[in-house]
Each structure stands twice: as structure tokens, then as C-alpha cells.
Amino acid sequence: MSHLPSAIRHLPSALARLQTIRKRRALAWGALAYAGIVFAGAFLGAEITLRSKTKWVKGVFVPIGRRGNDIFLPAGVETMSRGVVGIVPLLPNKGHAVLGPQRLAGTLVRRPVLQERGVLPNGALAWVSTFVYNGTPQQLGIDFEHTVVQTPVGEMPAWHVPPRKGDSDAIAIVIHGHGGQRAQALRMLPALMRSGVGSLFVTFRNAFGAPRVGKGYLGLGDVEAEDVLAALHWAREAGYRRAVLYGFSMGGNIALSVLREKFMPFPIPVTGVMLDCPALEWRDTIRWQAQRFGLPKLLARHVGRFTEYIVTRRSGQDFDVVDQLAAAPGFKVPILLWHGTRDRTIPIRQSDALAAARPDLVEYHRIEGGKHIRVWNIDPKGYDRALEAFIERVLPGVNRD
Structure with a gap:
């Protein structure tokens, strides 16, 4: 071998070094691409989390x-x-x-x-x-009044549907979800009216049609709970003496956030909570959404963690405060819970966990084939029966229609 030129003799080692350099560069580019996906996904996720609102009911x-x-x-x-x-x-x-x-x-x-x-x-x-209605209660031929709920951050628009029997002292506070509309809950209004209660369909700060507060960032349930607490004050001034809270998706988290000790005693007693496909744990929800859009589980976890970091830096949101699964041991009022097995927005495992944690309080309806806040559509009569029976149980003495 000694008679071979030096360049030829050193060729194998040069090729090995070149391959090593290429592997390092490939790993570096791979790591950079991974970080780029994490950053892009997290910034997009944070923007959706903080600003999502819709002008029209989906259809x-x-x-x-x-x-x-x-x-x-x-x-x-x-x-x-x-x-x-x-x-x-x-x-x-x-x-x-x-x-x-x-x-x-x-x-x-x-x-x-x-x-x-x-x-x-x-x-x-x-x-x-699938939301069935896109207007006001008038679309169902039901009389109502436009009103506002006075809060420390402005007037929140609301619809008030008085009870058919004027001597009723009970009201349901109906809370829409993240980026949602009050009209999404009109499907349940006939059942609410038959149950004998009045209804107040509320909205909250930075949602569509409500006042913009600060930078316009949505919370995840805790600050919005202050607006629902104001709705209870509105109900007391209107002559109501008892209430149930009825939350959809993020509205469910808001309803449970109202139950925290910092808001007690309430202006009027809250004797029960109804939850339709509630967002109970936001970290899990954000990871679920990342996986829904095709990210592998590990990447979705990293995107979720960075999304949480960005949301907290921008808005000051404390994710522990809106972790309702962690708060479950402290709940004291009966809960009526619906969730659909085809929910692609909020994982049904969250409702499964709440029902398992508090079987003493939670009446759980796990609807096969139900989509996100569309479980009523699968079995309207069954849904309405459960709603009316629950109100009769937690608001005894209400004059049913």
C-alpha cells in the first residue's frame, strides 16, 4: 500500500469524516425544523386560544x-x-x-x-x-327581551326569557363557549321553559358582541366567571331567588369557576350546574387539538407546553386555576353532564374523569356518536328529559309548564 498516492490512502478516513459532518448537519437541520414546527404551532395555538371569536353560527x-x-x-x-x-x-x-x-x-x-x-x-x-338556530329566541316564536349585565368591565349583552308562569323564582344562566354564540343553546330553550325557570343567555368579555377589555384576550374561564357572577346579581335585581348554571364547552369551565370560594356567598344560591361537552383541563385540550391536526404525540406535547407558555406570558393566564379536574374534590352542588364520543374539540376523557372523580354529584350522559356540543341532536327527547328532571331535582317547587 505504501506505493499508493497519499490522497488515495487517506480517502476512507476522509469519507468517514464527510459522512459524520453530513449526519451532524442533518441532525442540526432536523432539530431546527422541529423547533420551527413547535414555535409555529405554539404561536398559532396561542392566537386561537386568546382571540377566537365568530360572528356567525357555524353552518x-x-x-x-x-x-x-x-x-x-x-x-x-x-x-x-x-x-x-x-x-x-x-x-x-x-x-x-x-x-x-x-x-x-x-x-x-x-x-x-x-x-x-x-x-x-x-x-x-x-x-x-347542526346548531339548528342562528337567530334569537324569536326564531322559535318565544318572547324575550334584550338586556345587559352590568360588570366592572362594561355592559355584557344578554337575552332574558321570562318564565311562562310569572311567579317562578328560579333562573338558568346559559353560558356559551370559546368563540361561540348565544344562539347555539337555543335548541334547549323549549325544555328550559317547560321546566318552569326563566333563562338568561349571557356573553362575556372579549367574546363577539361583548366589550373589548385590555388587549382583547379571552381567558379560559376564570376572569369570565366574574361576568357570570354579575349575571347572578342581575338575576337577584330581576326578582329571582335561585339559579342553575348551564355551560357549553368553555362555558362549562366558566360555570365551574364561579363555584370557587372567592365568589361566595353568591347573590342568589346556585343549586346545580349543567355542562355540555365542557373544557375541564386546558393543557390536555391544547395537546388534543395539536394531535387532531396531525402532529405526533411527542411533538403535540411540546407544542402544547410552548402554547401554554405563550398564553401565560401574553395574558397572565394561570392554567392551574382553570383545571377543573384538580378542583373536582371541592365541588358541592349536583352536576348534570353530557359529552359525545365523537367530540373532536374537547376530549371526552375529561368528562369521564370528572364523572369518575365525583360519582356522588355527577349525573353523566355519555352520548355515543355525539359531536362537540351537538349531543342534543342525537336524542333531543332524551336530552330534554334529563334536563327537565335535573332542574326539578335541584330546584324543587318550580312550577313546571
């Missing part, structure tokens, strides 16, 4: 066909959803209908009309949604 606009009592819709995620949907034709047509379970009819979806107000004409372009 789709589609042309409709009508034959007698049957409505025909193009097949899609919303129109093929399990259970009932609502439909509203666009102007100049006026009307609203609740449609029953779907059946495929060739390339179309066929649904029967269960309830109808106004006119739902053949050929109209219409809004279709």
Missing part, C-alpha cells in the same frame, strides 16, 4: 329541494350529520325548519320536516346547521 349554505314534507340537500359533512339539523332560507324568503334524521337518496340527503315556521320553499338557497 353551510346549500340549495334545497322540497317534495311534500321531505327536504333534499347536497351530501356534505353538515347535511349528513347524525340527528336533527336546522335550516333557514336566505332572504327574501322567511322561515325556519327543524329537519329529522338523514337518509341517502342517490347523491342527495333526504330529511323530513319535523317543525316549520314560515315558508321553506323548493329551490331556495338556505343555511343548514
Whole structure:
């Protein structure tokens, strides 16, 4: 080998060093790319967490066909959803209908009309949604009043639906979720009215239509609880003497946050809480959302941790304060809980954990096939029965309709 040129003799070691350099560079680029995904995902997650709000109730606009009592819709995620949907034709047509379970009819979806107000004409372009309603209680033919709840940070708009029997002393405070709308809970209003209570559909700071506070950042339940506490003061001034809280998604976290000792004694007693697909532990929810968008579990965990850091730095949010699973041992009032197995927004394991932690307080309805805050749609009559029975139990003596 000694007669070979020096360059040739040192070639294997040079190749080995080159491969080592390439591996190091590849690892460095890989680490940089990983960090970039974490940072980008966390900043996006923090922005959604802090600022999410929607002007319109979620739904789709589609042309409709009508034959007698049957409505025909193009097949899609919303129109093929399990259970009932609502439909509203666009102007100049006026009307609203609740449609029953779907059946495929060739390339179309066929649904029967269960309830109808106004006119739902053949050929109209219409809004279709699993939230069923997109207006005010007037869309159901129910009288109500626009009002405001006075809070330390401004006037929060609300709808007040008085009880049908004027001597009722009980009210349900209805709290929408993160980026949500009051209209999303109109599906349950008939059951609330039959139960004999008044209803106050509230909103909270930095939600759509409510006052902007500070930089406009949403909290995750704790600061919004102050606005719901103000709603209890409103209820007392309006003549009510007892209340239940009824929260959807983040609204469920708000309702449970109101129960903290710092807010006691309440202006009027809170005798029960109803929760529909509640967000009970935000760290878990953020990780779940990261995985939902395709990130591997380890990467989702890192994105979640950095999202928590950014949210805390921007808004001062303490995630421990809104951890309702950790707070569960301190709850003292009965809880009615619904959650759907197809919830892609809040993992159902959170409600499973709450029900397991407090079986003495929690009446749990685990709805097979239910989507996020759409479990009512799967079995409206069963949902309403549970709601009315719970109110009768925690508000004894209320005059039912």
C-alpha cells in the first residue's frame, strides 16, 4: 500500500469524516425544523386560544329541494350529520325548519320536516346547521327581551326569557363557549321553559358582541366567571331567588369557576350546574387539538407546553386555576353532564374523569356518536328529559309548564 498516492490512502478516513459532518448537519437541520414546527404551532395555538371569536353560527349554505314534507340537500359533512339539523332560507324568503334524521337518496340527503315556521320553499338557497338556530329566541316564536349585565368591565349583552308562569323564582344562566354564540343553546330553550325557570343567555368579555377589555384576550374561564357572577346579581335585581348554571364547552369551565370560594356567598344560591361537552383541563385540550391536526404525540406535547407558555406570558393566564379536574374534590352542588364520543374539540376523557372523580354529584350522559356540543341532536327527547328532571331535582317547587 505504501506505493499508493497519499490522497488515495487517506480517502476512507476522509469519507468517514464527510459522512459524520453530513449526519451532524442533518441532525442540526432536523432539530431546527422541529423547533420551527413547535414555535409555529405554539404561536398559532396561542392566537386561537386568546382571540377566537365568530360572528356567525357555524353552518353551510346549500340549495334545497322540497317534495311534500321531505327536504333534499347536497351530501356534505353538515347535511349528513347524525340527528336533527336546522335550516333557514336566505332572504327574501322567511322561515325556519327543524329537519329529522338523514337518509341517502342517490347523491342527495333526504330529511323530513319535523317543525316549520314560515315558508321553506323548493329551490331556495338556505343555511343548514347542526346548531339548528342562528337567530334569537324569536326564531322559535318565544318572547324575550334584550338586556345587559352590568360588570366592572362594561355592559355584557344578554337575552332574558321570562318564565311562562310569572311567579317562578328560579333562573338558568346559559353560558356559551370559546368563540361561540348565544344562539347555539337555543335548541334547549323549549325544555328550559317547560321546566318552569326563566333563562338568561349571557356573553362575556372579549367574546363577539361583548366589550373589548385590555388587549382583547379571552381567558379560559376564570376572569369570565366574574361576568357570570354579575349575571347572578342581575338575576337577584330581576326578582329571582335561585339559579342553575348551564355551560357549553368553555362555558362549562366558566360555570365551574364561579363555584370557587372567592365568589361566595353568591347573590342568589346556585343549586346545580349543567355542562355540555365542557373544557375541564386546558393543557390536555391544547395537546388534543395539536394531535387532531396531525402532529405526533411527542411533538403535540411540546407544542402544547410552548402554547401554554405563550398564553401565560401574553395574558397572565394561570392554567392551574382553570383545571377543573384538580378542583373536582371541592365541588358541592349536583352536576348534570353530557359529552359525545365523537367530540373532536374537547376530549371526552375529561368528562369521564370528572364523572369518575365525583360519582356522588355527577349525573353523566355519555352520548355515543355525539359531536362537540351537538349531543342534543342525537336524542333531543332524551336530552330534554334529563334536563327537565335535573332542574326539578335541584330546584324543587318550580312550577313546571
